[in-house]
Amino acid sequence: MSMEIRKGIGVSPGYAIDEAYVLDTEQFVIPKRRIKLTEVKTEVSRLHDAIAASKKEIAELQSEFSNAVGEETAQILESHMWMIQDRKIIEEIVRRIRDEKVTTEYAVSRVFRRYIKIFSEMTNVYLQHRVSDVVDSEARLLRHLLGKRRQNLDNLDKNVIIVAHDLTPSQTALLNKEHVTGIVTALGGPTSHSAIMAKALKIPCVVGLADISTNVSGGDMLALDGNRGVVVISPVQSILDKFKDRAAKYYAFEKELETEQRELSADTVDEEHIEVMLNIEDPEELNEASAKGYSVGLFRTEFLYLTRGGPLDETAHFEAYKRCLDLLDGRSLVVRTMDLGGDKIHQFDQWNESKEPNPILGCRSIRLSFEQPAMFRIQIRALLRAAKFGEVKILFPLITSLAEIRRAKQFLQDVIDDMLLEGEDIPESIPVGMMVEVPSSALLIDLFIDEVDFFSIGSNDLVQYTLAVDRGNERVANLYRPSHPAVLRLIKNVLDVCNKANKPVSLCGEMAGDLRFSEMLLGMGLRSFSMLPAAIPEVKKIIRSVNTHEAEKLVNKILEMDDSENIYSILEKRAKVVLPYAF
Secondary structure (H helix, E strand, C coil): CCCEEEECEEEECCEEEEEEEECCCCCCCCCCCECCHHHHHHHHHHHHHHHHHHHHHHHHHHHHHHHHHCHHHHHHHHHHHHHHCCHHHHHHHHHHHHHHCECHHHHHHHHHHHHHHHHHCCCCHHHHHCHHHHHHHHHHHHHHHHCCCCCCCCCCCCCEEEEECCCCHHHHHCCCCCCEEEEEECCCCCCCHHHHHHHHHCCCEEECCCCHHHHCCCCCEEEEECCCCEEEECCCHHHHHHHHHHHHHHHHHHHHHHHHHHCCCCECCCCCECEEEEEECCHHHHHCHHHCCCCEEEEECHHHHHHHCCCCCHHHHHHHHHHHHHHHCCCCEEEECCCCCHHHCCCCCCCCHHHCCCHHHCCCCHHHHHHCHHHHHHHHHHHHHHHHHCCEEEEECCCCCHHHHHHHHHHHHHHHHHHHHCCCCCCCCCCEEEEECCHHHHHCHHHHCCCCCEEEECHHHHHHHHHCCCCCCHHHHHHCCCCCHHHHHHHHHHHHHHHHCCCCEEECCHHHHCHHHHHHHHHHCCCEEEECHHHHHHHHHHHCCCCHHHHHHHHHHHCCCCCHHHHHHHHHHHHHHHCHHHC
């Protein structure tokens, strides 16, 4: 076929140039076959046998995957475990078998198809991406009922790029990392479990490529760019050579950069020391070589809920925080209380935000914590218990008013008082901070100065709420611009007020790890960055090339500009001078 260039969403960085391995979708044709009343008991028994076999299979997958990328990431499969053995689902399947007198496989297919339809029609992006989990669970049960086997992805004997309509978490867990050099899917997004797993396995991945699985045949040559989200089908030799050259330089540069920057401090040319911290989603990320030696500026605790399939008890919370402190070996841990809701809601009746017409502006984050005080109290108690073992700082998200931060602080104090009465040993002072991620808190930052010990600017939501752009909506994705003058002025105002008051402030959103914005943020007065471990070498390289006085001049020029694209272009050109292969 002739060459074709496709643009999707890059969810795991890197390059791959190899033949396509097209993964067939598991579509079982299940006819509606009636059974006799005397056969009902046998069919129900078959269901329980399939459930038992599926549970064993998932447990084995979890064990294999945890050895590769850590137990916390392997917990993604836990949602499959609870779905396979969910009492309501099982009861519904059994009821269909008994009432409609149909085979087990037909009942399983009908029940799971109903759930797939429900998830697919939800407006919430996170839940839409959970469709693959439901599909995976259905297929697993049907395979055991029908005696079928899936395509074997762990015994590949040559390098390939996996191409699929969608890749389920179980399929991703089975990938042979030695031979799977890239992943391309028609569906999916940055928050899908398969995307999370691809990042954990460090396999370049591009998703959201519509009908890619029907346009590509097995054996077709592909060139994949996970940084930019580009896939070239049947590239001509000149394009192939360009990709090979770019990939070789990129990986050589990244390896050299990581080695070079690992032991270097983040000091500017004019000897301003810059604090560089980590954003993490699970404790085991701190085991990675790239995370060694850094404090944690943001522990996104909502992913503990999302990867484990629901609410956690106090022990599970405590163990996660204690594990972080053990791995940090004396360095500080900033823990953001659960930021569920909006694009990170989960499928539990007691939360039920999916029914909100606009969950991004609804009961999410600190609002949900206030609405669910029992769940909130469990997390706070665990944090206070863990604080005995290291430096813990508590960060409250989505604060929009003084009343909210005061309410959150009072809730914390009430829990402290209760635990002291119980005889618990709690540190005398635990720093408390708040996220600055909505225009109201950014504009009124001077009023919050005396309320908290530190601030963290959440640029992702700040851009979203300032520009009225849902960052999970592909139809308006082009309007989501961190370089918008309104966003930059809000960030500058926060930094000016905090620095004048000598109040610690960091930036933990995607802008912190985007090397295009590093020089500008330094010029605005930011001295504390928090980012994903993989972004640290490049950002440190930029920091070590910057003179803050020159950066301040750049900021003065930028703040006079009125076009976000021109601002972005200037910032990218300056970053390219220092890191040409990173683009």
